[in-house]
Amino acid sequence: KAIGIDAGGTLTKVAYLDQNNELVLTTFPSNDLQSVKSWIIDHPDIEDIGVTGGRTEQLLDVIKTMKSIHYIVEFEATLKGVRFLLNKEGYFFERSMITNIGTGTSIHYMEDNTHIRVGGTGVGGGTLIGLSALTTGITDYNEIREMAANGNRESIDLLVKDIYQGMDTPIDGHLTASNFGKVGITQSMKHPAEDIIATVQGLVGEVITTLSIQYAEEKNVQHIVYIGSTLSNNDHLARVIANYTRTKKHTPVFINDHGFSGAVGALLNI
Ligand code: ATP
Ligand code: MG
The missing domain is CATH 3.30.420.40 (ATPase, nucleotide binding domain)
Structure with a gap:
């Protein structure tokens, strides 16, 4: 065998x-x-x-x-x-981006049977665990995953529409203007651990997606395949990534056993 x-x-x-x-x-x-x-x-x-x-x-x-x-x-x-x-x-893409969210993140361009690593970022699954641990004391991946699903980012992240109050926004108002940006400019309040972890996960997902999309645009590619164990049973992170990818007019692809x-x-x- x-x-x-x-x-x-x-x-x-x-x-x-x-x-x-x-x-x-x-x-x-x-x-x-x-x-x-x-x-x-x-x-x-x-x-x-x-x-x-x-x-x-x-x-x-x-x-x-x-x-x-x-x-x-x-x-x-x-x-x-x-x-x-x-x-x-049943997927046979002629050209696609492959983003592997492991401990760190690697981004590849795949064309037929060839591929090149186009870039990456140190923001990855290790960042999710490390920042969650430092901000809340929770170090277990499964606990982090569950808490993120029950958290709310609204009182921590600053959205474009939060800045452009009562005005037309120059870009989609629901995009994040500043991850964690609301904390420093609003009256200090206590944030539940669930909300902090959901926001950490949002940051990790959005950095990875933004970078992947930039490479996809450079290569003129529509589909971005996201893989890596950081996405294991992690619907919240998959949703952050899928929504952000679609907002920016690309198509996210998730497959079984990707890790x-x-x-x-x-x-x-x-
Ligand atoms: P790299 O490819 O960067 O060397 P890796 O291959 O170990 O790292 P993956 O296994 O794809 O990376 O993903 C690791 C990430 O998956 C962890 O950082 C964590 O966020 C998440 N993860 C999923 N399941 C677990 C688990 N049981 N224990 C720890 N982390 C887990
Ligand atoms: Mg790996």
Whole structure:
């Protein structure tokens, strides 16, 4: 049997096919690579391991000599995997942007079977957790995700229409003029943790979307495919990104198992 492993900054993703050719997916924290090794030992039928991701070297320190190892560069693996997952769902874009929201964010331009990394930002899933932790003390991703869904950004973010009171706005009034901008110019009040985290998530989503759209316009591309585990079960973040992308006249695309693109690519590379 063959498996693909993507050892990322935060999460290590594993992908393989079962007897029915169905994808099986599982994750481990990247700060506990021993658990990956134990899992491999528990699956003695594994012969080949495709590996990718920034933590590959650390992973190999733990699992090397175990099996036959096939390495593939992270961006190659991610794009190979995302192309596979897109096709599986019936999407065949000639040209598209791929935005991978991992610990940090990478943005790629994909055309047929080629791709280039056009840019990125340090604002990503790690920022969501880090800023949420610093502002509210909450560090658990699942808790952050749930609190963001129940939060309200209205009393923290400053919208364009909040500035242009009673006037026509020069751009869409519902766009954010200043993330967190209301706090400094209104009477200080206590903001619930849910609202702070929802606003952090809004900031992260909007920075990533704004940047992705700029590259999409530069490349004259309509569709932006958003992937990465930061979007896992995170409808609030997906909504921020989808709405902002549509407001700016582009088409957001979300696919199943998107967090495992790298692992799937590493598997396909064997
Ligand atoms: P990079 O690609 O930047 O090296 P990565 O591959 O580890 O990082 P992903 O796994 O795509 O990145 O996404 C990591 C992000 O996903 C985290 O920063 C966090 O916001 C979110 N996340 C989702 N599930 C979890 C989880 N169980 N534990 C921690 N973070 C999670
Ligand atoms: Mg990654």
